[in-house]
Amino acid sequence: MLDSILRILALTRKELLSVLKDPRTRMSLLVPPLMQALIFGYAATYDLNHVPYAVLDQDRSAASHQLLAGLDGSGIFERIADLHRVGDLATYIDDRRALLVVQIEPDFERHLLSGTSADMQVIADGRNSNTAGTAMGYVNSIVEQFNTDWRSTHGLAAAPLGIISRAWYNPNLETRWNMIPGLIGTLTLIQTMMLAAMSVAREREQGTFDQLLVTPFRPYEIMAGKALPAMAVGTIQATGVLLVAQLWFRIPFAGSYLTLYVGLMLFLLAAIGIGLLVSSVAATMQQALLYSMLFIIPFSLLSGMTTPLRNMPPAVQYFTAINPLRYAIDITRRVYLEGASLYLLRSDLWPLALIAALTLAAAAWMFSHRMQ
Amino acid sequence: MTVETLVDTNSWPAKLRRVRALVRKETYQVLRDPSSIAMGVVLPLILILLFGYGLSLDVKNVPLAVVIDESSDEAIELLASLQLSRYFQPQITRSMVLAQQLLLEQKVDGIVRIPSDFVRQLNAGHADLQLIVEGGDANRARIIQGYVQGAVGAWSARRAAQGQSAEITPVILQTRMWFNEANESAYFLVPGLIVLVMTLIGALLTAMVMAREWERGTLEALLVTPVRSDEILIGKTLPYFLLGMIGLAVCVLAAKFLFHVPLRGSLLVLLGASMLYMLVALGIGLLISSWVKNQLVASQLTMLATFMPAFMLSGFMFDLRSMPAAVRLITYVLPARYYVALLQSVFLAGNVWSVIVPNTLVLAAMAILLAISSRAVMRKRLN
Numbered sequence: 001m002l003d004s005i006l007r008i009l010a011l012t013r014k015e016l017l018s019v020l021k022d023p024r025t026r027m028s029l030l031v032p033p034l035m036q037a038l039i040f041g042y043a044a045t046y047d048l049n050h051v052p053y054a055v056l057d058q059d060r061s062a063a064s065h066q067l068l069a070g071l072d073g074s075g076i077f078e079r080i081a082d083l084h085r086v087g088d089l090a091t092y093i094d095d096r097r098a099l100l101v102v103q104i105e106p107d108f109e110r111h112l113l114s115g116t117s118a119d120m121q122v123i124a125d126g127r128n129s130n131t132a133g134t135a136m137g138y139v140n141s142i143v144e145q146f147n148t149d150w151r152s153t154h155g156l157a158a159a160p161l162g163i164i165s166r167a168w169y170n171p172n173l174e175t176r177w178n179m180i181p182g183l184i185g186t187l188t189l190i191q192t193m194m195l196a197a198m199s200v201a202r203e204r205e206q207g208t209f210d211q212l213l214v215t216p217f218r219p220y221e222i223m224a225g226k227a228l229p230a231m232a233v234g235t236i237q238a239t240g241v242l243l244v245a246q247l248w249f250r251i252p253f254a255g256s257y258l259t260l261y262v263g264l265m266l267f268l269l270a271a272i273g274i275g276l277l278v279s280s281v282a283a284t285m286q287q288a289l290l291y292s293m294l295f296i297i298p299f300s301l302l303s304g305m306t307t308p309l310r311n312m313p314p315a316v317q318y319f320t321a322i323n324p325l326r327y328a329i330d331i332t333r334r335v336y337l338e339g340a341s342l343y344l345l346r347s348d349l350w351p352l353a354l355i356a357a358l359t360l361a362a363a364a365w366m367f368s369h370r371m372q
Numbered sequence: 373m374t375v376e377t378l379v380d381t382n383s384w385p386a387k388l389r390r391v392r393a394l395v396r397k398e399t400y401q402v403l404r405d406p407s408s409i410a411m412g413v414v415l416p417l418i419l420i421l422l423f424g425y426g427l428s429l430d431v432k433n434v435p436l437a438v439v440i441d442e443s444s445d446e447a448i449e450l451l452a453s454l455q456l457s458r459y460f461q462p463q464i465t466r467s468m469v470l471a472q473q474l475l476l477e478q479k480v481d482g483i484v485r486i487p488s489d490f491v492r493q494l495n496a497g498h499a500d501l502q503l504i505v506e507g508g509d510a511n512r513a514r515i516i517q518g519y520v521q522g523a524v525g526a527w528s529a530r531r532a533a534q535g536q537s538a539e540i541t542p543v544i545l546q547t548r549m550w551f552n553e554a555n556e557s558a559y560f561l562v563p564g565l566i567v568l569v570m571t572l573i574g575a576l577l578t579a580m581v582m583a584r585e586w587e588r589g590t591l592e593a594l595l596v597t598p599v600r601s602d603e604i605l606i607g608k609t610l611p612y613f614l615l616g617m618i619g620l621a622v623c624v625l626a627a628k629f630l631f632h633v634p635l636r637g638s639l640l641v642l643l644g645a646s647m648l649y650m651l652v653a654l655g656i657g658l659l660i661s662s663w664v665k666n667q668l669v670a671s672q673l674t675m676l677a678t679f680m681p682a683f684m685l686s687g688f689m690f691d692l693r694s695m696p697a698a699v700r701l702i703t704y705v706l707p708a709r710y711y712v713a714l715l716q717s718v719f720l721a722g723n724v725w726s727v728i729v730p731n732t733l734v735l736a737a738m739a740i741l742l743a744i745s746s747r748a749v750m751r752k753r754l755n
Contacts (some may be wrong), residue, residue, distance in 0.1 A: 028669050032676045040684045042699045046511040050693045067543065090427030093550055095726035096713070099693070118542050127716040128560045130429045130511070131691040136547050137518050143545045148543040158498045159541075163524060165517055168475070170507030178510050190675055198668050286580055288406070289671050293576065294415060297679070298422050301568075306689050307427045307557075308509055316426035333508055344476075 005169035007217055011225025015199065019229060033187045033237040037180070037244040040187075044179040044306075051076055051135050053100040054092045056083040061109035067120065070142045071102070077138075093125045099135055100124050112150065169254075169337045180245045182305040184238050184264070185328030189271055189300060192195065192234035193292055196275025199226040200367070201288035219368035226279075227272050234268040235261075245336075255335035259342050263331035265350040270324035273359030280366035299323045304330065327352050383597035390599050394607025397580035402611050412577070412615035413622065416569045420626040423565050429557040432516045436462045437471040437480040441488035450501075452488060453527040454527045461746075475506055482506065482516050487537055551636075551720040562633045563715040566623045568679065570646060573616045573679040575660075576671060578609065582661035601750045605743075609654050616650040627719070637718035641728060645718070648735040649711040653678065655742025656707075661734025662749045682708035687716075710734045 020026050051069070057064050071077040080098060082241035083089060092098040103121040111118035122139055124132035186253075200222075203209040205253055212222060214282050245251050274295060282288035302309075302316065303325040309317060320326045327348040342349065403409070419518045438454065440447045454462045462484070465471040485502035493499035503520050505513040532540075552559045585591045585608075594604060624642070627633045635642070656678055661670045684690065685699070686708035692700060703709050710731040717727040 022666070022669075024664060025667070025669055028672055028676075032672075036676070036680060039699055039702065040680075043684050043690055043695050045690060045694065048691055048694045052693065075561040091726075094721060094724045096717075112542055115540060117541050119546055120543050122545060122547045124549050126549035126555070126559075126718050127692065129414070129549060129552045129555050129557060130560070130689075132549050132552075132571065133515070133555060134511075136549075137514060139547075140518065140521075140545055142711065143543050147542045156540060157540070161502050162498065162500045163517075163521060164500050165503040165505070165520075167505050167510075167513050170510055170513075173510040173514050175510040177510060191672060194668070194672060194675075202668070225592055247385035283668050286584055289580055289667065293572070293671075294418070295673075296675075297415075297419065297568075297572065301423055301683070302426045307429055307561075311430060311432075312426045316422060319422065319426075322396055337508060358613075 004218070008228070009220050011222065012228040015225055015229040016232070019195065019316075029233055030240075033191070034147055034240050034244060036187050037183055037241040038248065040183060040339065041176065041180050041244065041249050044176070044183070046130065046134060046136055046175040047233055048131065048138065050078060051099050051138070052078050052080045052097065053102060054081040054083055054089070055079060056086065056089055056101065056103045058106045059108035060103050063109040063112050063118075064104045067104070067143070067146050068102070070146050071139070074142060075137070080092045088124065093123060096125065096127075098125070099132065100139070102139075105279070115156075127202065162165040176249065177251055177337060178333065179305065180249055180251055181332045182303075183331045184241045184245070184332045184336075185267060185325050186300055186303065186305055187196035187241050188234045188237040188268070189325050189328075191237065192230045192268055193271045193275040193296055194273040194289070195230045195233060197278045197282070197288045197292035198285060199230070200276065200279040201282045201285045204283070205285050220364045222367055223276060223364050226276060227269070227360070230272045230275070231265075231268050233262070234271070238264050238268075251336070253336055254339035256339070256341075259340070259345070260332065260335045260341065263328065263335065263345065263349065263352075266349060266356060267331070268322050269356035270327075270352045270359065273356045273363060274324070276363035277359045277366065280363050290303060299325045302326070303328075321351065322355060324352055324355055337369055386598075387600075387603060391603050391607050391610075394599065394603065395610050398608055398611045402615065404635065412612075412619055414524070415572065416619035417626075418620045419569050419572075420562070420565055420623050421630075423568075424558065424562055424626060424631045427557075427561045427565075429511070429521070429561075429721070430555070431512055432459060433461050434459055434482065434516055434519070435480045436460050437465040437474050437483045438462045439465050439468050439471050439483060439485040441486060444491045446491055446494060447486045450524075450527055453523050453530070454520075457523045457526075459516075472504075475504065478506070481512070482520070482738070483570055484520065520542040530594065557632050557722060558631050560716060561688075562627045562631050563719045564686075564712060566620070566646075566715055567649075567686060567688060567711050569619055569623055569648055570616060570711070571653055571678050571682045571708060573619045574612070574676050574698060575649050575657040577615070578612050578654050578657030579661040579670045580660065580667055581656055582608065583665060583667045586661065586665035587667060602747055605658070605747060605750060609658065612654060613647075613650055615655070617647070620646050620650075633719055635719055636722040637728075638723055639724060642715070642718050645711065645714045645728070645732055645735065648732065648739055649707060651739040652707045652735055652742060655739060655746055658746040659742065659749060662746065662753055678708070681706050682712075685709070685713045688712050707735060707738050 055068060057068065072079055081092060089101050089103070093103055101123045101125070105119060108118045120143065123340060124136055126132050150156070167173050200209065203212060231266060246253055275292060278295070279288050279293045282291055300313070302320050309320060309326065312320065330348050331345055334345060373626070436454065438451055440451070451462060451464070454460050465474065468485060474480045475483055482503060482505040487502065490499050503517065505516050507513050549555055591604070612637050628635060634736065657674060660673050660677065665674060682688070685703045685706055692703055692709070713727060714731045717724050
């Protein structure tokens with residue numbers, strides 16, 4: 001038993017040395033996750049803070065000015081042009097200068113003062129319909145505010161029904177709060193899985209795998225020796241991203257670190273298990289890389305980070321059942337934002353444990369099978 | 373074949389013959405290695421199918437817990453208008469505690485609570501409805517809030533029409549979404565996916581292939597032959613360029629016939645822009661591989677320098693205008709940004725020359741710059 005542990009540690013040390021001896025590789029393992037966490041932390045948000053818009057105000061009245069002042073004063077909308085002809089409207093949208101064009105018709109104020117409804121038209125550039133929808137939602141709340149003000153200043157009855165809305169865990173509905181905890185898993189997945197996938201393939205391509213075979217190492221020892229360094233790298237990367245989220249973006253951490261790290265360890269084991277399985281199948285490094293890409297890319301896109309899992313058709317949802325990142329993102333988000341306990345996260349933890357157990361066992365079997 | 377053409381290695385026919393030989397050798401290599409075929413044909417197909425069906429930001433059939441503290445005709449009517457909306461699947465829940473438990477377990481996405489003095493308040497002129505959404509997915513939460521607002525608005529309008537309230541909405545907002553009237557997220561996600569697929573084939577595959585040649589020293593072996601460095605470049609990249617074009621064809625066909633994304637611009641513009649982008653992606657792959665000369669590092673760097681930015685920083689998912697200035701500056705260096713703008717316009721808006729011309733020019737400039745620098749790097753490394 002002790003011998004076995006010593007052998008695993010020796011192999012781990014050798015593996016870490018071979019990965020870390022090259023300064024470029026060392027840099028490529030530490031710098032990119034931190035840089036990406038910083039850059040993507042700013043980039044990955046569905047919130048808009050700069051919406052260029054153009055106005056075609058055909059009424060030019062006090063009421064229309066009041067309504068537009070609501071837009072201009074929001075700090076989000078920037079008026080880039082006052083249009084005079086309906087014909088200009090299309091060009092501003094077409095060449096992407098404006099995300100929205102607001103049109104107010106000539107008798108806007110007259111309608112309002114006479115006690116009937118007046119229309120305001122908004123045209124949005126739907127080339128990214130999610131952005132356009134968000135911007136229209138902002139316009140809608142500004143119009144709601146205008147309506148409330150108008151009713152109270154002009155002696156109209158208040159709207160019969162209001163909605164008092166609250167959002168749990170994320171009161172201001174900032175998408176950044178949602179994205180950055182998701183990055184902890186996403187940014188570590190790529191490199192840990194690749195490291196694992198390359199580990200055996202590299203030895204095989206360089207012919208050193210045969211040398212390993214004549215040593216007293218057992219298959220599971222070789223596997224553990226390959227998995228541990230990747231675990232170490234993954235843990236360090238995840239911790240780095242976690243620190244960026246807390247110290248730089250100042251997103252409050254609601255849960256327990258123990259819960260988070262239990263989840264992350266299982267996630268890393270599952271990802272490495274898949275990587276090692278790929279490694280045991282691949283004949284060359286190139287194949288190992290390509291096959292691991294075939295997993296990494298769907299894993300990172302279909303993880304629920306940018307688009308919700310529930311929107312996926314059942315067939316695709318079945319596929320995501322083998323995606324460790326899917327569970328990791330749910331775990332990191334819920335521990336980070338909601339302070340979820342291990343018990344609440346059980347539906348994420350057991351699939352990860354199962355994936356890890358199955359893939360690691362299969363990889364060990366493949367190693368011993370290929371050895372004979 | 374005369375003796376002169378063999379000796380005169382600079383003549384065009386000789387150059388062409390050498391390039392052709394290299395291309396043939398490289399093509400055999402691609403065809404014999406199942407993993408490159410997987411990358412060129414199978415990967416685009418899997419990606420476009422999985423993501424085309426899997427990625428969606430449309431919010432439909434939201435499970436919603438409705439808590440009615442005191443039953444009344446008005447409350448039932450309100451529930452009916454939530455049931456009528458195609459966005460919700462409301463389920464009546466007996467108590468608030470139960471509803472909160474459902475929200476905690478993510479069985480529902482939101483809670484609508486109709487308070488006990490709802491009718492009394494309504495008769496007094498104004499009642500409030502409680503809405504609780506789960507903020508974990510803020511984008512979705514905001515859309516749900518908007519839909520509840522819409523359903524309540526429809527209910528108010530119906531009551532006003534029936535003369536039950538004297539309510540007048542001062543300003544009614546009428547919205548239109550150009551290029552995507554039905555608000556289908558596939559319309560902008562599928563063109564974005566084409567960018568990801570082209571990036572992967574172009575940059576990643578080339579980076580790995582070339583890094584392997586450097587690692588094995590097979591490029592140096594080519595030196596003793598009369599082949600020139602620029603001929604090696606052409607010979608190595610042409611098969612992958614063609615592989616990329618096959619990937620493009622797969623993607624465009626899927627976009628059109630599977631996901632019904634309209635192609636409103638011309639196919640020629642789409643093809644031209646894609647060829648330029650493919651050249652740029654190939655150039656990046658070549659540069660990275662001749663810089664690091666190691667398969668693992670080259671592929672990781674390429675993933676980090678091309679795939680992740682094309683996903684996060686290209687305007688494919690997230691609006692570029694809302695990023696801080698420093699991050700926005702980075703996006704200007706990324707070729708994916710220009711290709712995303714081109715594809716979204718060509719697919720959805722048509723041939724908008726004011727978008728096509730500047731973006732194509734930038735891509736062309738990048739392609740030329742990358743071709744020159746990879747030639748220079750290759751020469752330096754080989755000599």
